[in-house]
Amino acid sequence: MAYRPSKQFKNTVLGTGAVVVLAALNAPAALTFAQERYHAYKIGQSSYKIQYGSWEQVRLPEEYRINAMHAALLHTGKVLLIAGSGNSQKKFDQGTFDTVLWDPQDDSFKKIPTPEDFFCSGHSQLPDGRLLVAGGTARYEVLDGKVTRAGGGMRVKNESPDKLARLKKGTRFRSPSGVEYVSKFDVTVPKAKREFEITYGRAGQVKPWRTKVVAAEARVFVEAVKAGAEGLTTEVAQYRVVGLRGKDADNVYGLAERLSVEKQDFQGIKSAYEFDPKAEKYVPVDPMKDARWYPTLVALQDGRVLAVSGLNDVGDVVPGDNEYYDPRTKQWTRGPFRYFPTYPALFLLQGGKLLYTGSNAGYGPKGKGREPGVWDLKTDKFTEVAGLEDPDRLETSSSVLLAPAQDQRVMVLGGGGVGESKLSSSRTAIVDLKEDDPVFRSSARLPQGTRYLSSVLLPDDSVFTTGGSRDYRGRGASDIHKAQFYYPRTDSFVAAADPSVGRNYHSEALLLPDGRVATFGSDPLFADKDNTRLGKFEHRLEVYSPPYLYRDPARRPVLGAGPAEVGPDGRATFEAAHPERIRRARLMRPSAVTHTTDVEQRSIELGLTRAAGSVTVEVPKDPTLVPPGWYMLFVTDADGTPSVAKWLRVGAPKPDPDPAPAPEPEE
Incomplete structure (x- = not known):
């Protein structure tokens, strides 16, 4: 025929x-x-999809189109997309803050009331499946040439040991020369401390104790009442608080150095919330000790979370004051002291130390805190890890703990120069933390220099990388409409289908329970190659289906009924119609990603036992390898074709028998 x-x-x-x-x-x-x-x-051809996979855009109704800055997969299978004010000064001024919940199973959407501006906050998965969201935006930046009133940080002192000093937003501070500044936020200064002094006479006898008062201090951002040169202060001065009288006026005062009309950076907030996936709402918890904008939150083996870096309430990079969140008490305590640029990529290693890959999102001096290293939280010792090519191009790079996590190999991909640099790197490098003296070693190069690359672990142990741009925020129409797989065992990249949507700054990608990869966001500076038209935030939601989803669907592994929690012996048994087809099992932690920073995702190799009509998986009992929380359980066949994931909760947080000390700040 x-x-x-x-x-x-x-x-x-x-x-x-x-x-x-x-x-x-x-x-x-x-x-x-x-x-x-x-x-x-x-x-659109089947032969193409089998080799390269395919992309599909999700229909997104107008009312749910937000500037998605943050994306987190919840154990309900839904994805939380957080915008806050979404890098929109107008929305910030209006107090309009956005969060949308997306259900990939039926592509339905729901708006979530958002109590504060979580734009550029930090987030971490908690052991009970809630998502910790901490920090965000207190004030937008004002660029050079746009500042009309001098401003900066005011140190507010309180010398009274008997009462707090509570100063409302709008409090005025007056210098000896009569220049006045007004506070932009409420500030509370703790009581001063009484300290005892012991003195000795000539014969060595102890004299009666004397007490001295040590003033307490807090910071607040202030702005000149008068615009222009009349509001400038070029020298250190002590400021009287307008309206205070008598002892209060003597005890409470301000101190400030030079207050200028130079660029004023974003400022962070102290607020913290837990998002409850079942109730689908934000629940307030105790605020952080420090305000943070662009912080990294790292889940630890005992269920606590470490908050690191960020811009504080006067727009400075937090100088090294880090803090722990305990989900059992809902409170924050002081952590080890260590300086990092904003959004540092920190990975929990087997044994409990953290690896800082050098990847970060930008704010901070060029020569400070950018060297990769292993950080011991208990001693606060930091051991540098050398060997990285292009060490000056780590900003906006991507980092990932390669699968399986037991191998303890971490990869760095791409990146660019500090700030608005045009430089980008095609370098990738891997460090093996099991070596006695670990160093980064160069691995297969990316097809081109890439900033803002998204890197997503897949159930077959490959890394799917997509998007990014060659130049800062996609300048010069430099978005890279390419995707590829990295295979650790062969140290090679293999092309995937090209995405139709460009992704650069403020974009995210994460693995879904059905094995697909979802991509969100992008915030280009310009919309054309000549950089003459301002860019617009990318609202399109695009989902990638890897080639393994186009193999014979009748032979795809399937997990049946089973428990929602691992047993005391670390085992969990699931029904399986064809256990003989199942070769491997992986436990994959759900992502919480922003600014190419995803320190949550990890893939753990599980023990696997097959029986008639069932498979049993065995989870390692080391919480530094498998931090407590909810995970996606995937099983794969010999070709790496994954099942749809089952959600499995592992471990409950236990008190740390040897909690990390709080070292004194370094000079």
Whole structure:
């Protein structure tokens, strides 16, 4: 029987042929259309999808289109997309803050009331499945040339040991020369401390104790009452609090250095919340000790979370004051002292130390806190890890703990120069933390220099990388519409289908329980190659289906009924119609990602026992390898085809028998 092309195929060929004829008649626009038509035809073929996978855009109703700055997968299978004010000064001024909950199973959406501006906050998965969200925006930046009133940080002192000093937003501070500044936020200064002094006479006898008062201190951002040169203060001065009298006026005062009209950076908030996936709402908890904007939150083996870095309430990088959150008490306590640039990539290692890869999101001096190293939280010792090529191009790079986590190998991919640098790197490097003297060693290069690359662990142990741009925030139309797989065992990249949506700054990607990868956001500076038109935030939501989802669906591994929690012996048994097809099991921690920083995702190799009609998995009992919390359980066949994940809770937080000390701040 002769082959007869389908009507659809004939229409496609005829349409394409007609347009090619027009192209031959010198019609560039028609040629472009023809290329696009052919490309759409090609990527729709089954043979193409089996080799490269495919992308699909999710229909997103207008009312749910937000500037997604943060994305977190919850153990309900839904994805929390957080915008806060979404890098919009207008929304910030209006107090309009956004969060949307997306259900990938039916592509439904729900708006979540958002109590504060979580724009550029930090987040971490908690042992009970809640998501800790801490920090955010107190004030937007004002760029050089736009500042009309001098401003900066005011240190407010309280010398009274008997009462707090509570100063409301709008409090005025007056210098000896009469220049006045007004506070932009409420500030509370603790009571001063009484300290005892022991003195000795000539014969060595102890004299009666004397007490001295040590003033307490807090910070607040202030702005000049008068615009222009009249509000400038170029020298250190002590400021009287307008309205205070008598002893209060003597005890409470302000101290400030030079207050200028230079650029004023974003400022952070202290607020912290837990998002409850079942009630689908934010629940307030105790605020942090320090305000933080661009902080990293790291889940630890005992269930606590360490908050690191960020811009504080006067717009300075937190100088090294880090803090722990305990989900049992809902309170924060002082942590080890260590300085990092904002959004540092910190990974919990087997044994309880943290690896800082050098990846970060930007704010901080060029020569401070950017060297990779292993950080011992209990001693506060930091051991540098050398070997990275392009060490000056780690900003906006991506980092990932390669699968399986037992190998203790961490990879750094791409990155760029500090600040608005045009430099980018195609370098990737891997450090093996099991070595006695670990160093980074160069690995397969990316196809081109890439900033803002998203890197997602897949159930077959590969790393899916997508998006990014060559230049800062996609300048010069430099978005990279490419994706690829990295295979650790062969140290090689293999091309994947090209995404249709460009992703640079403020973009995210994460693994879904069905094995797909979802991508969100992007915040380009400009919309054209010549950088003449301002860019717009990318609202399109695009989902990638890897090639393993286009293999024979009848042979895809399936997990049946089983427990929601690992037993005391670390085991969990699930029904399986064809256990003989199942070769490997992986426990994968759900992502909480922003600014290319995802320190949550990890993939743990599990023990696997097959029986008639069931499989049993065994989870390692080391909480530094498997921190307590909810995980996706995937099983794969010999080709790496994964099942749809089952959600499995592992471990309950236990008190740390040897809690980390709180070392004194370094000079």
